Amino acid sequence: MKQLWFFGLAQAKACLFPVVIFLTLAITKLADIPFIPRYDFILLVCLLTQVVMIISKLETIDELKVIxxxxxxxxxxxxxxxxxxxxxxxxxxxxxxxxxxxYSGFMYASVASYMCQAWKRLDLRLTNWPPTWTVVILSGLIYFNFYTNHYLYDIRWLLKVATLLLFFRTFVFFTVNHRTYSMPLSFSFVLIGFFIWIAENIATFFGAWQYPNQEHQWELVKIGKISSWLLLVLLVF
Incomplete structure (x- = not known):
């Protein structure tokens, strides 16, 4: 339980930028912001947060480039x-x-921010990383499938199988309070995708964006979206 506490604390620190976004969404949903449209105010908060993180050295210039x-x-x-x-x-x-x-681009960028922060806070190391060119090709197919699935056959299930096969032997090692643990990298993608899905439900509840079935009243985002986030996590990675 002690180790779980330290792990959760490190994760919470890594989620600083996403948390700022969610708090801003919640506050602006519950209270009117004078003189400036809500979406514009959220963008301003995102920009100021990035400036503060750079000045305070919570984020490096290279990490900012990634974001x-x-x-x-x-x-x-x-x-x-x-x-x-x-x-x-x-x-x-x-x-x-x-x-x-x-500001919507920052919601994607917040996933990249989390992964950059988690990488250094948990001292991540990888074993049996597949040839990088195969990962680049798979990531490219994932990204373009998000576009082509409206016109061509949606191959996301094939891409999920390809992801599991490609990273079957890849493990990620992470350190918590001077003790090192490991898990399959593909399983970590699933976990991150699941928590992004939870975050997505929070975000849509506070009006970050709106799915067609949420026009009249808020509904839970379909659980199948976890698989889309899993693929997106690989793209960020």
């Missing part, structure tokens, strides 16, 4: 998915591009 790249990757995907009607951002904002507020 910025994934912000762009996520924003591009958001614009496409909103255009295809997968979900929507119903509120008005100045910082909207093609119906998508700029």
């Amino acid at each position: 910025c790249v994934f912000h762009l990757i996520g924003l591009a995907l958001e614009i496409y998915k909103v255009h295809m009607g997968s979900w929507s951002y119903p509120e008005e904002a100045i910082t909207k591009i093609f119906g998508v507020p700029l």
Whole structure:
């Protein structure tokens, strides 16, 4: 239980940026923000948080680069998915591009932020990492399938099987309070995907975005979305 406490504490610290986003979503949902649209205010908070994390050295410049790249990757995907009607951002904002507020990219970037923070806080090490070119190809297929599944056959189940096979022998070692543990890397992807799904339910409850079935009242996000997040986690990784 003591080790679990230290592990949870390290995870909580690694989730600093996502927690700031969720708190901002909750506060702006429960209280009106004067003089500025809600989505624009959330974007401002995200930018200020990144500045504070850099100044306080909680985040390095290299980690910021990773977060910025994934912000762009996520924003591009958001614009496409909103255009295809997968979900929507119903509120008005100045910082909207093609119906998508700029802060939305930070929700993807927050996953990258968590993984960067967890990597150093838990001193992660990998064994039996597959050839990097195979991981690059698989990640590319995962990303483009998010686009092509509206027109072509959705191959996400094939991609999940490919992920399990590719990382079958890969283990991640992590250190908690000077003791080292290990687990299959693919299992860690599943766990992170599950907790992102929980975060997604919290985010949609506070109006971060809206699925078609949530237009009239909030409903639990389908549990099958965990598999989509699992693939996204690999892309971030």
